[in-house]
Amino acid sequence: MEQKYREIFERINQSRRILLTFHKSPDGDCTGSAFALYYALKSMGKSPEIVSPEGLPFNCQFLNRDNVVKEGIGEEDRYDLTIVLDLSEPKRLMKGIDVTNRERFGYVINIDHHITGSGVGDMVVQIPEASATAEIVYDILKVNGVPFNRDIAKALYTAIMTDTGSLRYSSTTPRTLMIASDLLNYGITAWEISREVYESEPKARIILLSYALSTLRFELNDRIAYMGLTLDMISKAGATDDMTDQFVNYARSIRGVQVGLLFRETPEGKVKVSLRSKDEIDVARFSIQFGGGGHRNAAGIVLSCGLEESMKKVIEALKEYLK
Amino acid sequence: MEQKYREIFERINQSRRILLTFHKSPDGDCTGSAFALYYALKSMGKSPEIVSPEGLPFNCQFLNRDNVVKEGIGEEDRYDLTIVLDLSEPKRLMKGIDVTNRERFGYVINIDHHITGSGVGDMVVQIPEASATAEIVYDILKVNGVPFNRDIAKALYTAIMTDTGSLRYSSTTPRTLMIASDLLNYGITAWEISREVYESEPKARIILLSYALSTLRFELNDRIAYMGLTLDMISKAGATDDMTDQFVNYARSIRGVQVGLLFRETPEGKVKVSLRSKDEIDVARFSIQFGGGGHRNAAGIVLSCGLEESMKKVIEALKEYLK
Missing domain, CATH: 3.90.1640.10 (inorganic pyrophosphatase (n-terminal core))
Incomplete structure (x- = not known):
């Protein structure tokens, strides 16, 4: 070299x-x-x-x-x-x-x-x-x-x-x-x-983090943890889209959680899903069925339905996948 | 050596x-x-x-x-x-x-x-x-x-x-x-x-973090950021006292914030205050007036009054101190 x-x-x-x-x-x-x-x-x-x-x-x-x-x-x-x-x-x-x-x-x-x-x-x-x-x-x-x-x-x-x-x-x-x-x-x-x-976090980002964490839900004996952010929350926090980077890690960081997810409404009327898994769990492979992809422990999906419906669809499929 | x-x-x-x-x-x-x-x-x-x-x-x-x-x-x-x-x-x-x-x-x-x-x-x-x-x-x-x-x-x-x-x-x-x-x-x-x-956070800790962040308040043009945790929140999250470790850093980590504080009710009926400052701001020196102390950028105070009163007292004094 x-x-x-x-x-x-x-x-x-x-x-x-x-x-x-x-x-x-x-x-x-x-x-x-x-x-x-x-x-x-x-x-x-x-x-x-x-x-x-x-x-x-x-x-x-x-x-x-x-x-x-x-x-x-x-x-x-x-x-x-x-x-x-x-x-x-x-x-x-x-x-x-x-x-x-x-x-x-x-x-x-x-x-x-x-x-x-x-x-x-x-x-x-x-x-x-x-x-x-x-x-x-x-x-x-x-x-x-x-x-x-x-x-x-x-x-x-x-x-x-x-x-x-x-x-x-x-x-x-x-x-x-x-x-x-x-x-x-x-x-x-x-x-x-x-x-x-x-240590120079935008104030709006920490406020948005607080909104995100307040939506935390669990499934499958806490093996799945997920959060959902609406456009309304992003705007109320005075935040911009890119500020949600890393939020999904809070869901994954919980003991026993194998997959952490963040669902986020986009200005284009879609829902972006970030998935983070631990160790052998392959979220890239899981994401393919929704047209998404990425790396084994970090993947993404974009859906065209509403926030609640997106969560329901992806979480149900994920429960099957992790069985 | x-x-x-x-x-x-x-x-x-x-x-x-x-x-x-x-x-x-x-x-x-x-x-x-x-x-x-x-x-x-x-x-x-x-x-x-x-x-x-x-x-x-x-x-x-x-x-x-x-x-x-x-x-x-x-x-x-x-x-x-x-x-x-x-x-x-x-x-x-x-x-x-x-x-x-x-x-x-x-x-x-x-x-x-x-x-x-x-x-x-x-x-x-x-x-x-x-x-x-x-x-x-x-x-x-x-x-x-x-x-x-x-x-x-x-x-x-x-x-x-x-x-x-x-x-x-x-x-x-x-x-x-x-x-x-x-x-x-x-x-x-x-x-x-x-x-x-x-990445093995107790679930209760992340829930408690969400409660703590939801109480975030600012003072002095965002040079002070503080949060307050009641016993009720700690119990509702199913958390223990020691799980609040590091929470105060979220307040300090915000851009422009010089001092971040966490006020927390204790089972003994007191209020523990954690203070974290950036750079030259000496919170140990500030804390002395309340019988507290520590290091320049990390100090603590214990007060015997209620949560709201503790916040009022300490934040007022801190505003004076930072002037």
Whole structure:
């Protein structure tokens, strides 16, 4: 892999204008990976640009201190090199970023840690063993001798921390913790980042959490726990759609619960269902019957009926599935 | 410090019956430190005993797989060596453990990472730089060449994880993460422990959390956020007193909030107030006027009036204090 990492820097050295972009519904990993590369490239005298298909997650806004993230590309914009981060499926790219158009986007490198998908562009670096795309970016910068600074370390730490659920998920390896340890040597502390990521919650989000928890119901001897959020609750809390991220984990976190679910009305008149399971229970396989899918322990479904009806349908089917 | 660590093992080698004990209201750090030493001593052919003054925290019960924790000492019990963990104040010891009684408790070693207090016993190892007492236990075992196994690693990882808020608090140093990384080499995974500690919540606790969040109120332009729990709510949720641990952090975690508070009625007819502040705000100093105290960012008060009156008094005073 070292050879490939050196090639990436040869490409960077040959380029001036460099586009950094990532997937829709951006998370902390793609955001942090982009900022780490941004500051590394800046220090090398390059002109990098970060373009996000859909803003930044609420708990990563602090990384955009210099206000550099653009939400679109101008008609005239041309790049020598495009680096696509944390993306495994072309359809998750921003509309308008056509990576087959070399004239506009130059050479295209895709850096990703997903297990599925085949990547996009001229060079694909896909390492599923990495806890986060940021772990790969860390290696690329280290192999090429880039001097680390506070900005780079902060962005990478944020990315790894958010993508591993605060260094808790099964993706967290001894190496992940070694990297986290090393990053704390560059003028950042775990607390300053945790504070931004986990202790700067929008007030509306905590109020919405209280509404969500108040709807908690159980089925099948508490092996299923689920919650339902109406559009009314979201609006009453003054919240936005994206703020329900992670709520479903409260249902799963209960002892004995094997599947936790969150049902949520969307402005489009649908119901989005998030499913989280423990261990061997495969909610992706379960979700297929409703046209949904995902990973074994984290899947999603979209239904076109009302909230109560959606709950009834999915919970009844789930009870059968878990029998 | 290495010399002292070797001395500890000289003492252990000279002893057969060894008592491991810790502070009242036990947490993950003292519990995990005790289990790590228990399994290390067992492997050395010793007869260690863990005695807890007050059971085990709900999220550390899984460490007691072999059901070895005793909740008291028999009249006839005599020890060659007593190791007191994570304790800085003699008054936090279990009633009946009189460490000055050498005939019953033998030589007494105190291992602790608190900043305050002077410790107890014949040898005090107090290292405030350590993120957890378990970090010191790790060093002691390593210096003395104890072969690590899954049980030791699991106990130490649990201790460090819980005492650093999942490796988030300011106490988390590069070294803490190096140790965590090393521990994952002994047959444990971060997820299996996270699952036990953070994903095995008693149902009653999540229901009680929903009650607590539903009482959230704000003051002083959202610089203060507070919640109140009645005995009635605790009983309706089927919860026990100790399950409110960490609830106050939800109030503090909100953006802009400088002090988060939880008011809670106790069966003794009092009101316990937990205060958590961000950064420079010193809630220990604030609490003194109500006879309370603690650390700069985490303090407590006990009041003898009713819940609403307690809230009124403390919030009014806090508004003055923050002006």
